[in-house]
Amino acid sequence: MTHKVLLLPGDGIGPEIAAQAARLLKACQEAGLDIDIEEALVGGSAYDVHGEPLPAETLEKAKAASAILLGAVGGPKWDKIDDLSKRPEKGLLGLRKNLGLFGNLRPAMLYPQLASASSLKPELVAGLDIMIVRELTGGIYFGQPRGIEERNGERVGFNTYIYSESEIERIGRVAFEMAQKRGGRLCSVDKANVLEVTILWREVMERLAPEYPDVELSHMYVDNAAMQLVRAPKQFDVVVTGNMFGDILSDAAAMLTGSIGMLPSASLNESGQGMYEPCHGSAPDIAGQNIANPLAMMLSVAMMLRYSLNETAMAERIEAAVGCVLDDGLRTADIASEGTRRVSTVEMGDAVLAAF
C-alpha cells in the first residue's frame, strides 16, 4: 500500500530544511519505500497566499496523509496580525486539533559527538536520553471559555486550563507504554499543590499505574521539575505532562543537549497517524542564508518511518547516516566547535544522502 506523506515547509528556515527532507524522502523511495509525496502551505506562508494559516486544502491533504512532515511556522512578519486566529501558530494548532494529534513525543537526547555543545557540565549530560510525552490537544491551549473582555470597568484576559479524565487517561497510556519500552520509569509532572485540574491529573495517573506494574510512577511539581532538569537531568527517563507544562519543559530539556537543531518530535493520534517536526522553531533570524541545521528535520523523517509507516530498518539507516556525518566532523553553525568542519544546510543534506 502506498503511503501518502505530506510535506509542509512552513515559514522561516522551514523551506530550507524541508528541501533536505524532501531529498531524503526521494532517496527512500529509490531504496524501495512506497510513498507518495505531496506539499502544501501552512502558517505565515499560507496566510500570505490564502489569508489563512491553515487553508482548507491543506487540512484536507493532511487528513488524507499517513504522515505529515512539518518544517516550522511563525516569524516577526506575522506578529502584528491582530486576529489571533490568523496567526501562523494557529495553522499548527489547527492541524494538531483537527487531526487529534494528542500524543506529543519530544525526545531530548545528547549525541555523544556533540557533548561539548551543552551548556551543562559534560558529566551531567553525558548519555542524556529523556522522552517527554506532552498532551497536545487539550489543556489551556484549547480550553473554553477564553478571551479578553470588559469586567468592572476594565479589561480582563482569561484562559481555561481543563482536562477530562479520558483525556488524561489517553495520554497517560501513551506515556506508560513508552516507559515500558524504555527504562521503566515515568515521572508525571503537575502542580497538584495548587491546581485542581492537576489533582485530577495525578489521580488518573495513579489509577493507571497498577495496569503497568513494570513501570515505576513518580510525581513531581512543575517548578521542581524545571529545577531538576537543570540540576541533574539524567534522573529522568519518561516524563508525562499537560500541554502548557510540556511546552516549557520539553524546550528546556531539548536545550540541555545544546543541540536543539538535532531533535525531532512526533505528534500522534489514536490511529497512529502522525505529524513530525523538528523541536526547534522557524528561526527567522537565519532564514534564507543556507546555514540552518537540517538534521532535526531529516531525523523527523526517521521518526515518521518508525512511528507511522512501520519502516524501522529504513529509519535506522537514516539515523546511522546522521551518526556517520557527525563522526566525520561535519557541523552546521549551531553545533560547530573547534576542530570540526563548518557546512551549509545543503552541504549537510548532501552528506547525509551520501552516507544513506
Added chain:
Amino acid sequence: MTHKVLLLPGDGIGPEIAAQAARLLKACQEAGLDIDIEEALVGGSAYDVHGEPLPAETLEKAKAASAILLGAVGGPKWDKIDDLSKRPEKGLLGLRKNLGLFGNLRPAMLYPQLASASSLKPELVAGLDIMIVRELTGGIYFGQPRGIEERNGERVGFNTYIYSESEIERIGRVAFEMAQKRGGRLCSVDKANVLEVTILWREVMERLAPEYPDVELSHMYVDNAAMQLVRAPKQFDVVVTGNMFGDILSDAAAMLTGSIGMLPSASLNESGQGMYEPCHGSAPDIAGQNIANPLAMMLSVAMMLRYSLNETAMAERIEAAVGCVLDDGLRTADIASEGTRRVSTVEMGDAVLAAF
C-alpha cells in the same frame, strides 16, 4: 518607631533555619535596630496544632507586622490531606492573598565563591545576576472558576488563568522600576501566541513602556525563556511574568546558580509591607539533621531590612558577613566542594554572627 517583625518558621527545615534568622535579628536589635519580634505557626505545623494551615491568630499577627520572615511550608506528612484548602501550601497562599503581596522579587545571583556549584559551565554563569519579578496574588493560582466536577459522564478538572489590566499594570510598574534601578533591561515573559490572557499582558507592558524611557522592554515566549535561561542566562537583567510562569522560571533560574540554598526572596504589597523567605523549599528529607543551609534565610533578613524597614546599612552588614564566611571557606553540605570546610546549620549561623 518600633517595627514588628513576625517570624514564621513553618515546616521541614524551616524551624532550623528560622532559629538562625532569629539569632541574627537579636544581633540587629543589639546593634540598634528598633524591632519587636513575634513568632507564629503556619503550614503543616499550624495544621497539626489548629487544623488550619493559616490560623486566624497567625493572619492577625501577619497583618499587624511591618515584615514577615517565613521559613518554608509543606512536606510529605501532609500530602495526603484530601481537602486542598487545608494543605500547608494554602497557608502560604493565604498569607500572600490576604496581605496583597502581589510583587514577588526572586533574585538569581551567583556568589563568585560558589561558581563551581552551578551545573552550567562556569563561563556561562560567572557574574550571573537576574531579578525575576513574579506576580503573586493573581493568575491561575487564584482564578475562578476552579474545581473538579462531572460533565458529560466523566469528571473534569479546571482552573482559570485570568489577569485584569490593573493587576498587570501594578506588577509591570514594580518591574519597570526595578529595571531602572538595575541594568535598564526588562524582559516580559508570556505565551501571547496562544493565550489571550497574555496578549493582554503584553499589551499592558507595551503601554507602560513609554513612561520608562530609560528601560528597554522586550518580550519572550515562556518556552523560549526556559530555553534561554539554560542556554545563556546572562542575557537577562529583570524578567517580569505571571504567577505560574514565574513559579517555574524563578526556580529554574535559581537552580542555575547551583546554590539555591543561598537565595532569598521578597513578596511586597502596595504599602511596602513584605514577606521574606528563602527560594528553596522545606526540604523534608534533611529536616532535623542540623545540616540545612541557613544563609538564604539569613539573607532574607537582609532583604527585609532593605525593602520593608529601609535599613540599608544594616542589610549590607549582613550581606558582607555572609560574604566573609564564604571567603573563609565555610560551607553547608548543599554548597560544599573540595577544599572547603563542611559546617552544620548552627555552625554556619555562628560564623555569620561572628562576622556581623
